[in-house]
Amino acid sequence: MNAAQGAPEGAALDPDPELSLKILVAGGFGAGKTTLVGSVSEIRPLRTEERLSEAGQSVDDTGGVDSKTSTTVAMDFGRITIRDGLALYLFGTPGQDRFWFLWDDLSEGALGAVVLADTRRLQDCFPAVDYFERRAIPFLVAVNCFAEARSYGADEVSHALDLDRGIPVVLCDARDRDSGKEVLVRLVEHAGRLRSARQLDSVG
Structure with a gap:
């Protein structure tokens, strides 16, 4: 694959590297998806954030993230070069369930996904975990260590998420x-x- 699928039209990108891979950044509302994409992207990230409104408060649970003032309504997009010849195109998914209809299009052609977890609202990442498990999309869970949140070890989080x-x-x-x-x-x-394990299984 020479270019990531679904790159926004008009995005200011350098010439394509030898290999580019599509990665999703998913997780619950306020887990830090937009922050992660923005912090690692070597290009100016594309964001589709809107300010939280009073109308949205009736459908978006902001418990534990009361200071959050905006939310992603479509996707975030960024790019990072991991090494010479390999770039990752990052697509941050919206966290609220009312925007999950976008996930199928965003996940098309993805190599894998990062599921960001916030231990203050750990249950919010269950839908993302279930989504990628059902579709056999490789993923890992990244616990975003907020300063005001209680610290948990990786094994504890893995057990809590089953x-x-x-x-x-x-x-x-x-x-x-x-x-x-x-x-x-x-x-x-x-x-x-x-991927290597699956290829070996298919040969066997």
Whole structure:
């Protein structure tokens, strides 16, 4: 694949590298998806954020993220070069269930997904975990370590989410570029291992 599917028309991108991969960034409302895409992107990220309105308060649960003033209504888009010849195109999904109808289009052609988890609202990432499990899309869970949230270990989060054995859980700071890049590298490695295993199974 020479270009990521679904790149926004008119996005200011450099010439395509030898290989580009599509990655989804999913998770609950306020988990830090827009922040992660923005912190790692080497281009100016495309955002589709709108201010939270009084009308939206009746359908969007802001408990635990009361300071949040805006929300993604379509997607976030960014790009990061992992190494020479390999770039990742990042598509951040909207977190509220009223926008989940967009997920099928966004997930088309994706190598894998990062599910961002906020331990203050851990239950909010269950729908994303279920979505990627049902569609056999490789994913990992990245726990965004908010300063005001109680700290949990990766094993504790994995148990709480009832994840299948082998699904990575990593701790991160979505605001930090190096931390976010490490999450993406771990996802690419995980997806690569799964793809190799599936190929071996098909040959066997």
